[in-house]
Amino acid sequence: MxxxxxxxxxxxxxxxxxxxxxxxxxxxxxxxxxxxxxxxKLLDQQTKILEAADLLELAKGDIVGTYNKYVEAKMIDLDTGEFIEGNPDLFDERRNSRDASKSEKPKNDIAGINRRSHDAVVYLVRDGAGIIETIVLPIVGSGLWDLMYGYVGLEADLNTVRSVVYSDHKETPGLGAEVVNPKWKALWPGKKIFDEQHNLAIKLVKGGAKAGDVHGVDGLSGATLTSVGVEKTLHFWLGEEGYGPFVNKYRNGGLN
Structure with a gap:
């Protein structure tokens, strides 16, 4: 025993x-x-920001060097659109949105995000002469299965799209996951977010946008809910509860 x-x-x-x-x-x-x-993680983020600014080809593999040369990250207060003090490198939108003291529930949560951080980081992309050519704005909104994170690159008028780039999603391969398909992304450059009265006009069109429609982008075939999610995400973040105050303050080249 x-x-x-x-x-x-x-x-x-x-x-x-x-x-x-x-x-x-x-x-x-x-x-x-x-x-x-x-x-x-930082390298992937910088790569996506350069892609949204249409600078990946210029980078030629030197992501960090190109990012540091052309991109300036700045903090803004989303409620006022004003630049604020803060370290963009330490900012974490996902962490802030889970903290009730640093976020709020949107009044009209069409993006399905539940809470929105009080602050955000915007990326000012300059040319060789120091003139701001592109502003890259982080976006997040619901897809079919979960939140999708990405960036929209706008020209200095804060209306004309350079690129829409998704960096993190859980959409269905071959359907909603087509948000990362180069052919679909190639439909965005030159599209306009707002109409002449500054109303949100960008839309994803089921069956395909008509030729010459500056506000219409082809919807994702077989992925209606993901397409709706992309459209609502853009409308939320470019609207008054997102970057709207910032856009109203600096549109039409006001940042230069």
Whole structure:
């Protein structure tokens, strides 16, 4: 009996030791890999911002150098549209939107985001002479299965689209996931967000937009709900509860 107890105790001790070693290895790996993960996340973000600004070809693989040369990240207060003090590198929209003290529930939550951060980061993209050519605005809104995160790049008039780039989504491959298809993204440059009276006019058209329709973009075939989500996301973020106050203050080249 004593021998059996001894054997059982040794087994438990061995299992405990193995678990402890594994836990230590996992913790060590997590700590060691965290800087690499953060660097990769930042590189992906900078890549998407350059794509939204139509600068990927210019970058020619030097993402960090091109980003640092042409892009300036600045914080804004979404309610007023004013620039504010703050470190854009430390800003986390997802974290802020979960904090009731740093976010609010939209009155008209057509994007389905539940809460919206009080602040946001905008990316001012300058040419070689220092003139702002593009403003890249982060966007987030519901797709079919979950929230979709991306960027819309606008020319200095804050109306003409350069690009719409989605960076994070869980849409169905071959359907809603076509938001990352280069052919669909190629339909956006030159489209207008607002009409001549500054009303939101951008729309995704089921069956395809008519030729010459500066506000219409072809909807995603077989993915009506995702298309509706993209349209509502743009209407929310370019509207009064999103970047609307910022756009009203600086439209038509007011940032230069």
């Amino acid at each position: 004593s021998s059996n107890k001894e054997t059982f105790g040794k087994t438990v001790g061995f299992v405990f030791a193995v678990c402890l070693v594994c836990a230590l290895l996992v913790s060590f790996s997590a700590v060691q890999l965290k800087p690499l993960q953060q660097a990769n």
